[in-house]
Amino acid sequence: MLHLNKGASAALIVGLLSSTAAFADQRVLNYYADYDAIPLAAMEALIADFEAANPDIDVVLQNFDHEGYKTAIRNFLTTDAPDLANWYAGNRMAPFVESGQFMDVSDVWADNGLNESLGSALASMTIDGKQWGIPYTYYQWGIYYNKDAYAAVGAEVPTTWDEFVANCEKFAAAGIDCLTTGTSALWPGAGIFDYLDLRTNGYEYHMDLTSGKIAWTDEGVRNTFAEWAKVQPYITANHAAIDWQDAAALLVQGKAANYVMGNFAVGVFKQGGMTNDNLGFMPFPTINPDVARAEEAPTDTIHIPSGATNVEDAKTFLAFIASADAQTKLNAAIGQLPINSGSTVAADDPFISAGFELLSTTPGGIAQFFDRDAPAEMAKIGMEGFQEFMVLPENLDAILERLEAARQRIYN
């Protein structure tokens, strides 16, 4: 290490001397991540398996909270880089790839036949023809709804957007928020936008928009916002002030009927007392029947930072995480979907089976998520715009002009 001072190296030597007695020649693999409680336990179980198979490697996992991690990663990648770090697929990893902070792991893909077994995620992990990390899980987005609330107002589960909007009037009459969300951390609002845009304009258009090829003042974007305006009055009024978990509580209490969310929310709904009997899941309803159905399924990934000190063992670990068995075990524990085509999913969980069915039959394409498909800066400005629109829809023109100005600045 370049920057060790004398005191630190002395401490290190003492540390090494004292630890050799306990663990003969163990190599440490530092792993930084931002897991929730359940995935953390699942990953620790998986790490225990890995350590049992590789007794000479000691994986030290350090967990962060998500918002803190997003900031910390910029810091630790350039200073005290770990050997492994969690991040996300698609455009979200591009800044780190382009600035040379993630290591090329194409050899791990090639040596383990991952180009076939992880084929569904190959495109989202590839930049400049190389792969930059290993995907280990993904999960569907859609609408989670309270079946009791539907029963209380006598509404049918909709399949088209018009039916959905019509239901909203029934919910409003009963004092129930038709659609809830909590945008204090911004990203939940992007889920609604993504689906409205995918259903109105389709996958290709949405991808062109997030990659900066289409103007935000385009007619198609306006059509998307026109659909959004139809439900805007029925969205939880104080959504900008609450967190997504607070909005989840509204759905649990029956004060809200529908929630556009990712499958990780199921754990919170169930913790609040909902069961498979009163928690429902439906794909986002059809808006334009001529558009092929596309879905949103963010992929979570593990990378090797360029500053990693134990690259050899890090690659061994990535190969292990990519294997069908490891992905089956991990995803069964966390209630999400494995990437590896040789893995199996838990058939007794209705949400997992629904997600698997939904994603494996998607004709249109699978988007990552607005803040992963668009560059970080555009994503932030965009999500602020979505939040503002849901509070003050009359500002639409100003919002779109601001996003367009940002697009011209950011993508050039």
Add this chain to the structure above:
Amino acid sequence: MFPRPIEKSSPAVRTLYKVALPVALLLWLFPLLGVALTSLRPASDLAMGNYFGIPSSIAFSNYADVFNNSPIGQYILNSFKVTIPTVIGTLVLSCMTGFALGIYRFRGNIIVFFLFVAGNFVPFQILMVPVRDLTYNLGLYNTTGGLALFHIAFQTGFCTLFMRNFIAALPRELIEAARVEGVAEWRIFWYIVLPLMRPAIAALSVLVFTFIWNDFFWATVLTTSASTQPVTAGLSSLNGQWIAAWHLVSAGSIVAALPPVLMFFLMQKHFIAGLTLGAVK
């Protein structure tokens, strides 16, 4: 004398005082009570939206979970490793700078003193990037020592202001009498001034201890790993990728708040003395 004892005011004022005090107290303590209550709530209450109602059950297990799910013992140890050297370092330095600036009349005395004071008016957030780079280049990034060094440097300014004013208020005759007797300058510092500074040292050590223990900003900027992060920065790791475990964070905060609270009760007298020490001059 100010403040006048409340018994001497009119009955109406006294009644108002008796009513307003509990109200103000409750208002003041409301967020803290919320944290305390949340720390005893089961996770299901939060998922159901029961934030301020009666907890459905008392979950002391949250406290056990904090110790099981996070290395909070290590975090607290790190906090001590940062706080104690900082308290000692700043006090040693500021006693000496305070003595020099308070006793000796040399050219530039006022300018040096103003430099110390002016440092206090720099909003420390603007130092974030240079300090991070400096610590990194010194090889002290992500070490408790680096964090403590920065705190010593930054707290010394405030402590010097405090100490210098305290020493300047001491009777000069004491020092002059000692000089007449031929006592060496360092012995004057050690045997005459330092014993008189005991109340200031006690008050400052309590103040600096609480400042540094509660520091969150520099802890997050200068440390990244569990082996070096103080408890204020480490606690947020109880939250995960999407799900915030506020019941655990609350329980952890209460545990983390215990050392400064304990310190306050042990040294309460000095703490209040410290807050008013410079004020009457």
